[in-house]
Amino acid sequence: MQKGSTSTFDSPRVRHLLPLPRSWANYIGRKLIRFLLAVQGLGAFALITLGVLITKFTFARRVVHPLVFQQISRAGLRLLPMFLFIAVALGLVVIGQTVSWLSRVGAIQHPYLGSIMVIVVVRELGPMLAALLVLARIGTANVVELGTARAMGEVEALEALGIDPMHYLVVPRVLGMAFGIFSLTVYLILGALVSGYVWAFLQDVPLRPGDYFSQLAAALSGIDFVLLGVKTLLFGFLIATITCYHGLAQPLRLEEVSYATVRAVAQSVIACVLLDAICIIIYLAA
Amino acid sequence: MTTRSTEAIPAIEMRDVTAGSMRDMNHIVARRVNWTLPAGAFCVIGGMQGTGKSDFLFTTAGLIPPVEGSYRLFGNDMPIYTENRLGERLLLGLVFDGGQLFNHLTVSENIALPLRYHRNLTAAEAAPDVQRLLEWAELTPWADSTPGAMGRNWQKRVGLARALMLRPEILLVDNPLAGLDLRHRAWWLNALRELSNGPEWNGGRAVTLVVTADDLRPWRGENRQFAVLQEQQFTWLGSWDAVERSPDPRVQELLALAPASEG
Numbered sequence: 001m002q003k004g005s006t007s008t009f010d011s012p013r014v015r016h017l018l019p020l021p022r023s024w025a026n027y028i029g030r031k032l033i034r035f036l037l038a039v040q041g042l043g044a045f046a047l048i049t050l051g052v053l054i055t056k057f058t059f060a061r062r063v064v065h066p067l068v069f070q071q072i073s074r075a076g077l078r079l080l081p082m083f084l085f086i087a088v089a090l091g092l093v094v095i096g097q098t099v100s101w102l103s104r105v106g107a108i109q110h111p112y113l114g115s116i117m118v119i120v121v122v123r124e125l126g127p128m129l130a131a132l133l134v135l136a137r138i139g140t141a142n143v144v145e146l147g148t149a150r151a152m153g154e155v156e157a158l159e160a161l162g163i164d165p166m167h168y169l170v171v172p173r174v175l176g177m178a179f180g181i182f183s184l185t186v187y188l189i190l191g192a193l194v195s196g197y198v199w200a201f202l203q204d205v206p207l208r209p210g211d212y213f214s215q216l217a218a219a220l221s222g223i224d225f226v227l228l229g230v231k232t233l234l235f236g237f238l239i240a241t242i243t244c245y246h247g248l249a250q251p252l253r254l255e256e257v258s259y260a261t262v263r264a265v266a267q268s269v270i271a272c273v274l275l276d277a278i279c280i281i282i283y284l285a286a
Numbered sequence: 287m288t289t290r291s292t293e294a295i296p297a298i299e300m301r302d303v304t305a306g307s308m309r310d311m312n313h314i315v316a317r318r319v320n321w322t323l324p325a326g327a328f329c330v331i332g333g334m335q336g337t338g339k340s341d342f343l344f345t346t347a348g349l350i351p352p353v354e355g356s357y358r359l360f361g362n363d364m365p366i367y368t369e370n371r372l373g374e375r376l377l378l379g380l381v382f383d384g385g386q387l388f389n390h391l392t393v394s395e396n397i398a399l400p401l402r403y404h405r406n407l408t409a410a411e412a413a414p415d416v417q418r419l420l421e422w423a424e425l426t427p428w429a430d431s432t433p434g435a436m437g438r439n440w441q442k443r444v445g446l447a448r449a450l451m452l453r454p455e456i457l458l459v460d461n462p463l464a465g466l467d468l469r470h471r472a473w474w475l476n477a478l479r480e481l482s483n484g485p486e487w488n489g490g491r492a493v494t495l496v497v498t499a500d501d502l503r504p505w506r507g508e509n510r511q512f513a514v515l516q517e518q519q520f521t522w523l524g525s526w527d528a529v530e531r532s533p534d535p536r537v538q539e540l541l542a543l544a545p546a547s548e549g
Binding site for chain 2: 059060062149152153154156157158159160162163164168
């Protein structure tokens with residue numbers, strides 16, 4: 001709006017009809033438009049990534065496939081010791097609280113331990129915790145690396161050499177993070193289930209290993225395995241896409257890399273929570 | 287990579303091309319450029335710092351499309367963003383001012399990357415070509431170093447070797463002499479002269495060269511063509527004699543302000 005011009009929103013009648021003060025309406029409108037533009041940009045970036053992944057899967061495989069394995073190692077294998085520690089701690093937290101609560105309500109035989117472990121660890125905490133830890137360790141590094149490469153002109157150098165930056169920089173990270181989060185989630189869940197039993201044993205819970213694993217087997221269904229796989233792969237895809245988008249998609253100056261990292265982390269967490277909510281709805285509907 | 291005889295067809299042909307800046311396409315660096323460069327030519331584009339020489343070179347390299355006008359490379363429309371004509375675009379190589387090397391790769395890996403990527407080679411298969419360019423650019427002692435461990439003088443040479451790996455027919459070199467000491471300046475002048483004459487390792491094939499410079503005097507020599515980019519105007523001058531005789535105040539300013547250099 002030009003300075004000095006009279007807006008339709010300035011008329012007393014319209015001002016009276018607005019549900020919020022004008023400054024608030026402007027603020028919310030700006031935020032909404034920014035959100036929609038971010039969704040549009042991310043959606044386009046994700047579609048381009050998928051397109052490149054499919055059409056160039058075998059192209060330059062002697063260069064790109066080793067990069068994929070390198071990223072799987074980085075977002076998976078190298079984080080395994082930390083995840084095993086987290087798994088042991090997670091088993092303690094869940095079993096410790098559950099046994100304490102069940103004892104208080106008089107369920108001495110603890111027939112629900114297995115079910116609770118499946119609901120809490122397999123369906124919810126395991127995948128989400130794995131995704132957030134990989135986001136913190138590798139996702140942030142992605143934004144900094146790619147943002148710095150962008151700011152230093154390395155992306156233009158790739159383009160000048162006819163190398164597709166999406167193929168060389170993004171695809172390995174997307175595949176690496178998707179398989180990394182999937183694998184780490186599996187290890188985290190297995191570790192938490194086993195350590196959960198160990199903690200229950202140390203707390204003198206009268207539960208034989210066979211009974212515990214029977215409870216786990218009874219609580220698990222086919223859809224758990226399907227959704228676990230799909231959810232963790234999608235967590236990896238989302239986090240890698242969002243972090244690569246913020247590192248690569250906009251021309252950056254070096255001083256903007258830290259802001260891009262903060263935005264990428266916030267959007268990744270929101271995306272993962274939304275995906276988790278969709279999975280809960282599918283569980284409830286199934 | 288396709289190679290072909292292109293003697294009769296201009297290597298670069300621009301008609302009314304307006305070029306924007308890489309950072310902001312609305313910022314125009316050159317207006318209505320009409321420029322024809324025959325294959326095998328050695329062209330030097332002069333201009334003060336900040337006049338948009340690099341952005342004009344990026345447009346010529348196909349990194350950014352012209353804002354308007356027609357740009358033909360060897361008689362065909364420049365294949366910008368056209369995946370299935372990548373081979374044609376790779377007839378043109380670009381050397382950046384700062385080298386723009388990949389900091390996570392060693393010097394050998396930087397040089398090998400374009401060849402390995404486009405021909406799907408292992409590092410061992412690309413090694414003979416890499417070694418040849420390492421030796422030519424006197425980079426062998428730096429082969430296993432990362433760019434961060436090298437000085438700017440040497441980084442620029444790595445950028446040149448990397449751009450030559452795909453044996454381009456046209457080589458665009460952005461301000462190669464900027465910030466170099468005398469020894470490296472002499473090396474670059476000799477190296478580009480050798481490329482222009484057709485080096486033995488390139489099968490005797492001359493490379494069409496376009497070089498930008500903020501000082502034209504080191505580039506005077508036979509068979510060199512000169513142009514100036516100042517205040518959004520691309521002015522074709524021709525030979526060095528024409529540069530010296532030019533009454534254009536922008537050219538005179540460029541020559542008058544240029545620091546003394548070796549000839």
